[in-house]
Amino acid sequence: MIATEHPVNDFIRAAESALTDPAAVSQRDMLARATPLLRQHAVAEFGEFEALRQHLKRVRRHTLENLDHYLPRFELEAIRNGNQVHFADSGDEMNAIVLDICRQHGARRIAKGKSMVTEETELAAALQRERMEVVETDLGEYIIQLAGEKPAHIVGPARHKTIAQIRQLFLDHHKLGSRELDSAESLVAEARQIMRKHFLEAEVGIIGANALIAENGYSMLVTNEGNGDLCANLPRTLIVCTTFDRILPRGEDAAALQRLLARSATGQRQTCYTSYYSGPRREVEGSGPVETHIILLDNHRSDLLDGPFHEMLDCIRCGACLNHCPIFAAAGGQAYGSVYPGPMGSVLAPLLESLETHAALPDACTSCGRCEEVCPASIPLPGLLRELRREKSQRGIGSSRWRLGLRLHAWLACHPALYRWATGLAIRSLNWLGRRRGVFHRLPFASGWTGQRDFPSPQRGTFMQQYAARERHREHEQ
Template sequence: MSHNFIVRSQEALTNEQLQSALAKAGGGFVARRQSAIDQVPDFEQMRDQAQAVRQKSLANLDIYLAYFEQQVEAAGGKVHWARSPEDLRRIVIGICQQAGARTIAKGKSMVGEEAHLNAALEAAGMIPWETDLGEYILQLAQEPPSHIVAPALHKTKAEIEALFRNAHQLGERDLQEVKAIVDEARDVIRERFLTADVGITGANMLIAETGTAVLVTNEGNGDLSSCLPKTHIITTTFDRVVPTWEDASKIIRVLARSATGQPITSYTSFFSGPKGENDHDGPEAFHVVLLDNHRSEILASDYREMLHCIRCGACMNHCPVYQAVGGHAYDSVYPGPMGAVLSPLLRGYPQDYELPNASSFCGRCESVCPVRIPLPGLMRKLREQERQVAPPPRVNRTLLSSFAWLASKPALYRRLTSAGSWLLHKLGRGKGRLHKVPLARGWSQQRELPLPQGASFQSQWEQHLKDKAKKSSPQGGGRG
């Protein structure tokens, strides 16, 4: 498959199943988030508090991480440091081999995806079973996730039904209703929790004061993956640390509201070490593997704010580009606006420089981000960086400098734009839109160009100033 965003986007735009899945899912997230934040009087203040927690955490990361490690070890667990995805795979496989693992119950873990952990476990002779419903569907389909909260968002019900019929071989049954599909997945996956030797989960946060990992889910599979197997491994990144439980609660308040429009997710789980003497259940061994993978460099760079991300997915739910092409076009575990910044920083592939350009800069991502990450600003910085490495073609530079020259001559600009507007209306033959745009056929393959309606901005602005001057003059519209 192509690694080129433009090629992948074009494929996505002509994929009818994907377009139908995106159309069904997109608006739901936006409406639910809006309704959840309408129910609290102070969501903006909650955002400020969450942002302050992330700033404070990253400013003193070394202290909080050292404390976190100390607390985990005091509780009988072990913290491992993985500089690269290879390190993470080696550490996790080593723990699994030590536990004599054959099967592994896996909860959703972005880091597991980032490090391609499943393939490595399989190559080492183990069977990793995904237990999050979305991830399980994708494991059957052998596809990567397309959304950080709803990984199988791109799949239609009919596709999932076909996957289940093929994989489960349970004979004739009715899988028309979503409930029937979910019930079948529950039956199949439950068995795997009971037989797994190791459970691997991610973590949304790490609380330094008690060495606790926090995991938010809506399916409860994280609890079962962590409690039933004898060994629990948490894979996450070191930047997830927050100082205290109070700080964690400030993140939790904005996380679920921004992600799924819930005040809180169905399960918010806290893991603090292995089973204690008086505990009825829990793992006998507890490991936390913290991945760096260039995050130390991001921390020390102008892009540090990207590490504030709490992985809610709101930016992609509100992004017109993501909503049009879906997550696979980004060819990364991290799609949408957050991925457009994070992927080039983590991977630095030459083709990743297309990602910060996949934005209209409408600013919706920044306006909904619960921790106020200036995503368009960070994308702009990446674009500037790209210009230094690979200057745009001469023709683009000539066009831009011609535009700059024209924009500095208001009278000429006005005359040319009104002539252009007249010409476009002639070409549109009164239909109000153009199906094919001269010199931009590629652009108009997937969309129509709405033609300018009414007076231009400049003439409206002139009129507005005239009206204003009239009202404020002594002979104007006011009463004498």
């Protein structure tokens, strides 16, 4: 299952609400301008990004097409390393496995690293219902946990929060007396102070994985804070929650993925911490977990393997498509009502939960194609969104008025002469009606546009009419 904050088909309403906060809109605009520049610089500096992207695409395709070989190989090697490997068909089953492990060890305190999979299954809430103390140790996730919100971005969960808002959260939740907390540095220092206690007292650590390596049974995790290593090495029991599509054949494939991931996600050459976990500590080792578990979640992913959406399994969760999407920049991640926002979430959420629940998301796209251009996995996101829209239309999901309008447009487009006559009439009429003001503040059937901006009065004549007139003028001059 995917956690959802909004009722069915509520993306439009949530996006409209997000646009009413000028400060939040300004912050999203600033991030939308800055983050693509960081990626652009990192990719240009690397020089071999495209070749590596195509290489990793072939590796991922090969791995998923031969999962019957690589999945048992990973399981065998992981068990040889001392891990216990579990398979979960659904989010509820994964949560139940984690809960059972915690109960076996009498654990009440859990230190949790950043993991989109555990967000997907709402693991923290499931453990808290059993009166376990679960603390998110990634700073962004911790801020969101204090705020009682869902992440706004898969890489930067709290990127929508201002320093002032974070300061107030810390003052409200950390009973440390009077203090200024007037800078980002002071906020980070206080978070470290609070987090240290949780790391030292936790009986169970929970982390995710960016890659699973079939040849040796290792898991790879990349972070910028080091909290993943503390979650993995300080508690006596470690649980790695991930999905089977993270499997890669060799260690060098995981290293290649890391080189693409860091540049695409944050514009870094590499993340601050790249860690490989083999299993529980050995007798000669003085630190590390005594017991380790790896849980591989399915949650409808196996249904995608041979279908038209199989390329979504190549996604490396970098967030580049979010950073370049004009819809995401305008509406913000929380408007999507899904753990996975932006273009990748607009495909994943309907597939992993239901198209009925997230019927509006396939339409949250301008078809500009920027998401596909920057995706390190070369996933054809605009095409997949169009496929979902086609499926939605076939199944009669969504507004009947909207579907009728699309059918009428399709019929008209199949009759070129009639189409040119009708559009020409509409253009001339709008030009005549708007000739004084130059814009329309309101238009019938277009409140979605005019609710946020004025509609420019069109010039006289359609594009084809103006083009034909220009060609006639050119021929006359010759």
